[in-house]
Amino acid sequence: MSEEKAIDLLINSYFNRDNELFINSLNKLIKNSQLKIKANKKFYEINKVYDSSSIKEEKDVSIREVPLVRKKWLTQSLKKGSNSLYLNPDIKEKVFELEKIYINRKSIQRKGLLVPNKVILVGDPGGGKTTLANKIISDVGANLISCNISQMISSALGETGKNIHKLFSKLKDGDALFLDEFDALATVRFHDSNDIGEMRRIVNVLLQEMDTLSDDILLIAATNYSRKIDPAILRRFSFEIYLPKPTKNERFKYIDYFLERFYIKDNKKVIATVVNLTENYSYSELENLLNDYTINKLYKNKEENLLSYFVKNLQIRNQLNDTVMNKWLMEKKISITTLSMILGISRYKLSDKLKKESDKS
Template sequence: MRTELLKIIEGGLEKNREKVKSYAQLLVEKLRAEGDDKFADRIRNIIEKKTVHPVYLDEFMSKPVDQDSRLEMVDVSITDHLTEDIVLPKITKIKLDQYISSLKHRNEFIKMGLDLPESLLLYGPPGCGKTSIAHYISQQTGLPLITAQLDAMVSSLLGSTSKNIRRIFDYAKERPCILFLDEFDAIAKSRDDEHEVGELKRVVNSLLQNIDSFNQNNILLAATNHEKLLDPAVWRRFSTVIEVPKPAEEEIVNLIQLFLKAISCDFLHDTKKMSKIALLLKGISPSDIKVLCYNTIKATVIENEETLSYPRFIYQIYLFKHVNEDSSALIRYLNDNGVTQAETSKLIGISIRQVRKLLNDEEDKI
């Protein structure tokens, strides 16, 4: 609770009424969690007497907007529970759990006189779970997630972009929350890039200044698909950096089991078939695997099949990965991946004789 007390004192000295009220409400919630209802009630009574609407979450309603487009520059999400499990490589998960543990022990660090920055930079290919990780951290810490909307932040008038960045950071400072800058490279590109104009370089300078100020007492997350574009000075602003890579075989298997758990399947516990599927999906992102699984579920339901079959899943992999829908190529693909001629016949609606003929024709060409 030391973090909340420090924030309340800061807000009082800054004459920032909203900051005092928000952190006081968070302090009330923590006191109740520890069983000190009497002291919590006293603080709550003060809040109710001095404010019109003391509810902590209400303070997120007045979002900052771009002065030109009038678009809201942040999105606020409050996750009470995970809507979906998170699947990550083991090393990535270990690093993430260590980071979350450090957030949960912030009060102990402050008690020791260690006011450590708690900023995290996530990088890796698109669709590998960086945004999901941000929501997972929010859920684990119980703090709302403020996600900056870069399409609104980056103004058509370049001089306004720095002002928008400052508005977002000021907004997040006033509230107990996690500030998340997704697609971070859009505002943090290297100042040595000869293709960038001077104003965009000044935007990076403004960003660095705001991060330095924000990092003293607040939680900052950022994510990028293009880490090589980031300014070198940006990396030094983050106390923790985690790569989020594409899934390996073990993670692919776990993801498929996760995304297909809502329907009966005939192959999830078949090690040989799952290994074959994992090999076929090597290099595909978790978001693509999710789309593939959901497409297969839809196809199974549409065909009035009670069980999602291995042939059906292999067929969907082919459709997902190949533009060429030539019958011969499809039949060869199914055959090479363990789908019988009878299953192929039923799946694509042609006779077994035709399946056999097309396979023989392919062999003759070889």
Template sequence: MAKAEQIKALIRSHLKRDDERFVTIALQLAANEAKKGHSTLAHEIRSLVDQRTESNVTVVSISDDLADLVQQGNLTGELTSLVVRDELKKRIERIVKEFHQAEKLARHGLGNRRKILLSGPPGTGKTMTAAVLASQTGLPFYVIQIDRLVTKYLGETGAKVRQIFAMIRKRPGVYLFDEFDAIGAQRGSENDVGEMRRVLNALLQFIEKDDSRSIIVAATNNLSALDSALFRRFDDILNYDKPTIDEIVALIENRLGTFKGRFSAASIAKKAIGLSHAEITQACDDAIKDAILSDRKKVTQACLAQTLFDRKAAYSN
């Protein structure tokens, strides 16, 4: 059942008519019940929150103006599905813990970590981290397509950014700003234009002033390209790298699952060095597909070695 503090916080938010807080706590309860294996109850709580006509809580949907910029993301599930360094996993767990105990922190004048910057090469787990944060907090997951925002609405970008942050305030969720460097590049860089300077200035103000219940996650493949003024706007900066040998072994074993043949993942891990988490996952999927289409129940070591080689070969063409 729900913790006493959450129940009291839910009642307080209702009495104060703080709809945003009410929704956030209700989703926290759903996430807690899901962790305990009470999936039916968790689903029922989330359904009640989403039924605006049967609830006094206002839940804002994605407007037509933002439909091509804000997309509903897929929830990944457990933190155990994210193969990253232990130190990084602990920091992610801390974000989740602070979210679930935000009320306790608030009583001491402190806020939970809500603005997170993720940096690292493509395919190293940044997007999956945002999805895990959404799943573990019980919040909806939204992906902001920054590249579309800039290229399609140049001249109107500032207005669109304002609309997005209005949604962040009204609809608690985990919001991932993907390819963040497209809009957060250093002012004064060679590619800098007056329009983008104004957009970046507005973005800095929106991030700093945001006091919503949402979690804002920005992901970049190039940390050095970001304007230095952005860094102090974030509560935490997490750096991702390509997987180590141990992480490669864990990735292979997790992804192949029951399809793994009688071979040691450690014996083939060296062949995957240099590939990202996503590329290794794709190579494992390719090997599973080959096994299925060949009417085999298991993936062979030779087949996995070939799919890993194929992934690496793409860089030499």
């Protein structure tokens, strides 16, 4: 069996979750290549999330010779710095299919089929689009080329189209182009009478570049407003992945994991209460809150927990006065005991305080 076929078999067993076939294929490939590395289930159990630091590599392993042993292919973590995403099963399945298709693109090409290598990520700001794009690009082992569309737009006639063509012409097989703020192309407005004509020329240039894009290049676009994008452009994307704001369960996992990384032992009830109070928060907003709290905890030696820190900072920013805060927290069904802990006053004084505030309203 040729090395190319052996690698194809290894890749297919990995994505088909065939553990026995994976180990056998990997052992054969290792034996043929005279590489000294031990197969480990952590390399291919795709349903689990692993920290890349937990995957050990032998010093004498040539990473270039065994692609599937590369950390950036096999780490299922969605981490970028301190950031992590907890995606729902539907999104995970779409990401899995996209990665599977791209990694197996040579097999698809040999059958004379077109490789669906274009994906658009849609979601609110701070929802994890950039993190997910980096995760996908890392998993498939592509070379990241990142560009913010807004930086390519020019008021000079024809200049934007030239910038787009110049960007695409520099791409090489194995590259992954990430275009952030992709909707900016559909909201461009110029200050002369050629507005409509210029916009159409830009769209046509982009369509042409997308249509002629090599199957070996992965295109990932990100947008907050997909409805602003020209329908003809949207149709070119094989995958559309919508990233909603994290659910209650996802917020809990995110917060718990973040604090655990820094050995902060907040009570689970405290975390659960913060989860209730952060409804509609994005991952970015949660990260900012947790980052500030962790610094406050580790470097300022503050004894307060996450819940008290969160409420105190809302008060400092004048987003909550006493009356509004009491009403707000009661609507969230937070107990008087928990509330007394937040405010740092006794349960009895708090009961009296709430009664007075209730009488005022």
